[in-house]
Amino acid sequence: MVHTASLVENEPLLSPALLGQLERMELISRKIFRGRMKGERRSKRKGQSVEFADFRNYVAGDDLRFIDWNLYARLDKLLLKLFLEEEDLHFYSLIDVSDSMQFGNPSKLHYAKQLAASLGYIGLCRSDRVKIEALDGATSSGAPVFRGKRSMARMCDYVQSLQSTAANVTLTDAVKSFCLRNRGKGILVLISDLMDKTGYEQALKFLVAQNMDVYVIHVLSQEEIDPEILGDLKLVDCEDGDIAEISVSQRLIDKYRATLATFIEQARDFCSKRGIVYTMTSTERSVDRLVSRYLRHQGLVK
Known part of the structure; x- marks a missing residue:
């Protein structure tokens, strides 16, 4: 994979037009939780x-x-x-910061940051407790808690500063670390490409055990969904350096697409059986459309 950048990634996470849309929304929980403070x-x-x-x-x-x-x-x-x-409602957003999330133009990581900031801002507008954390396996509880619209700039600066880590941390270990450090109840949104050689299943089981209202936003780049490559290639895994030399034909592309469709369907089925709301999105879909149309349909916002 080749890491690419975009001018879009140098722009503010939340544009004035997007802020105007988000202010009219509200995060909705399917469960009843007891808040720590009076909210709105x-x-x-x-x-x-x-x-x-x-x-x-x-x-x-x-x-x-x-x-x-x-x-x-x-x-x-x-x-x-x-x-x-x-x-008040506790809102947690977990961002996968593994190296694979840096792929795409704009990168999946930038898309995840914009989505987490958007949902976080909705929570701030309703005085919810907002915590956004990078899944880097850190053992400290250093991620700050934001509350109130006045925290918007600090929240965006913090989210923008999140970077991928050089540590080879599995999704399972990173989620387990989060669960051990956070006991609050509320809504939890995991934003990830779910690409981990050890699998994503155990990580999601940890989240279900927290008794939170769990959502999984499965983010893929358009290049991953519909690759346009042919010929002899050397593929290097950006996370562990594994190398594979392949000859890409249309037949192989068709097999790849079928495998990806199966992967997505298995993730959707795994989540559905455990009460997790699953949504797959491409980085080509604008965040405002994802939030206002798809996540509203899923019941996360109204």
Whole structure:
């Protein structure tokens, strides 16, 4: 693989036009999680915010301040007022920074950064707790937590600074390291090309065990989806240096496409059986279209 760069990668991760679209969206969880701080979303749990939800019968020990005395005067019943509680959501985005993610124009890594920043900004607009982390196997919990729209610039600078690592860390080991260091519940989005010789299955099993709302965004470059190469070639694996000399014919290209289609279908089936929402995308698909159309259809945003 040859690492390529693009002028697009020198531009800001989030353009003003994209920011305008993202501000109108909201991250949605399929599960109910208890937030650590008050946020700007309505929980299905009953709490003590200012928005009225329902009544229930008074039980000994309940706070007398929430009894509706007007109803008691009319019905001679002690009824407690319930309110919808506002809570924050934990949003995690894990970016695969292995060498294979540097392939393409723009690179898959740049696409992953833009996507993670876009989803993170949606969370910031709703005062969610946003944490974006590179899957480099680091044992520290150095990735910062961002909260509030004022954190947007710091978040983008941090995401832009993420680079591939020279360490030969497997996807499984990197995800396991993350799971051991992070116990918060919420939405987790893994952005990866899933290209790991040891496989991706065990890594996804670790994420499922965290009891989070897990999404996998499978990113491939258009060159990988529809290669236009023929003739005698020497292929060098960008991650471990393995070399293979091949003669590329149309027949071999057809076999490659069939193998890739099987790989994608197996990943989709593996995720579906474990309650993970899977989405495959090409780097040619704009991030705003992926978020506003495809991820909205998948239920991650609204």
